[in-house]
Amino acid sequence: MGRYVIRRLLQFIPTVFFTMFLLHYLTSVAIQFTGNPVRALFGDRRPPQHVLDQFTRALGLDDPCLEQKLNPCFGIFGDRLTNIFLHFDFGTDLRFRPVTDIVADALPYTVRLALIALAFDAVIGLLAGLLAGLRGGSFWDYLVKISTVLVISVPTFVLGLMAQQFGGVNLSNWMREQAWIPELISRGIFTTSYKPDYPWASLVVPGLVLGALNLATTARLTRTSIQENIRADYVRTAKAKGLAQKRVVGVHTLRNSLIPVVTNLGIDMGVLMGGAVVTEGIFNIPGLGRAILSGILRGEAPVLIGIVTLLVLVYLFANLLVDVLYAVLDPRIRYD
């Protein structure tokens, strides 16, 4: 197991390296074709040339290779790597704010959002899948089947806009007139955008929107997995020797059925962090997704490279964790 983990960790290196180079190359080409991003700082005004030069030099954008189209700028890439890995210096945005600060500010929002989404995903997805799997062909089975397909085929942004309108505007307006509903619900949970007064409550609806797609996948996966296992010989044996239904389902069936589900949940964590771009945009949450988008729009290469590399690392570690958990949950699986 230890050797396996080390081998996997070593495999992270080319992936992270490749991702960083790709981002570096794309941002360099963008500068080569569209020109110096520093000009955007001044808006309509034309700054004096020496001011522009000073800013450009301070931001490290004065390298001549940024004027030669399609040049991969290996020099800048090397500097970036040494700064990041030797000095833990991820660079700054155009306003000289360190990328580490931007990440430190934005990360809590995205983590909270992803945790809420994951909680919905795990709890509701598992319960729905269990209910549908145990009673195949029943009303619940069809309900879960139909609703999950519907959720999967509604793009997240459509779902987000709908939740914002019906939950954040219509339902919230109605609730505010009802005196017996506490403000936490009427103003906190049902809201059109993130509110600092309700740091968790106002992320509930966005979290549900973000987690909806994965919730549907989890429910379907649990359902299939339970239906496969409930017909297995060992479950029949457990029933035949007179174990209580609770024990047959809880210990024998569920534990074996959970293996693919846990895998999926782990991968979800990475997907959720990256997928937050859309949800954070719709609900105006100042998280990593928003930081990436504004970094892209302003042409701030260090912001983009820093945050995306971080997200890729999260994704890789989540996948590794899943594979390790796989072996823990299922003794038949061995890595050596």
Next chain:
Amino acid sequence: MTDPMMSTLPTTETGGGVVPGAAGPGAAGAEERKERSASLWADAWRDLRKNVVFLISCFIILVIGSMALFPKLWTSQDPQACHPRYSKLPPSWEHPFGYSVTGCDYYAQAIHGARPSLTIAILATIGILLVGGTLGILAGFYGGWLDAIISRITDIFFSLPFLLGAIVFLSLLKPNEPAAQVASITGVLIVLGWVTIARITRGSVIATRALDYVQAARALGASNARLMFRHILPNAVAPAIVVATIALGSFVSAEATITFIGVGLRAPAVSWGTMIATHQQYINSDPWLLAFPGGLLVATVLAFILAGDALRDALDPRLR
């Protein structure tokens, strides 16, 4: 690679299920192919033409497909002929979807909006089948160092988050003309999407390679290329086709999402994504401006996903 996928198309065209007997889906002209792939696909077709959900999905796909191919069949209005005087007029008998905020006939826009969405989805799906299929076959058939290299590359691309990757790529490419936008979105979807197909194809090629009939063909002196394309591929392609069908749906949805974020298609191009993105601020006052393109989008994605699900059930011999 796309051959068997095309051979499933006749199932959609003869949707009513009038083909008698066990005429396989490959029967549409190619006698010789029918014999080769008769069992699995013919069995699947026998199941599918009794499957109501599958037939309804195919019908929806046909309707949307005809909108994309022949928009003139559905509307005579020009989607670009707009007048601000008509801005946001609600649906009426002559103009069933009303008018957009810029005063264009919304029904005509919705019909013409099918083309870019479907073009991108279909081209991207063909792309991932070609790229992922080829790499998957090569890795699975030859094994060894080639497999190691291809699998490592697959791992690298697999660890790039899909949506995030698409946004980053497209925002830095920033194409301007509509054709270049379609091409770049398609390219990005292929670059980020081929991985699943490659993994699945590799797995099923490895499983098929070891079968007796392949060994027999090899003993008879068949070349590697013949083994791969005549013997292994027809039996290893089913899982990839299922994933490709579902991928078609998710690409339609991905295009709309990318466009909504603002890095995909941009006006004057008309697609369901641009229609939703332009009108999202009117969700409160004129919800129908979002309901029509949103409804078409969801129906299309739903149809592809349900068709893919039905295809998977029909092609899985364990479920028989």
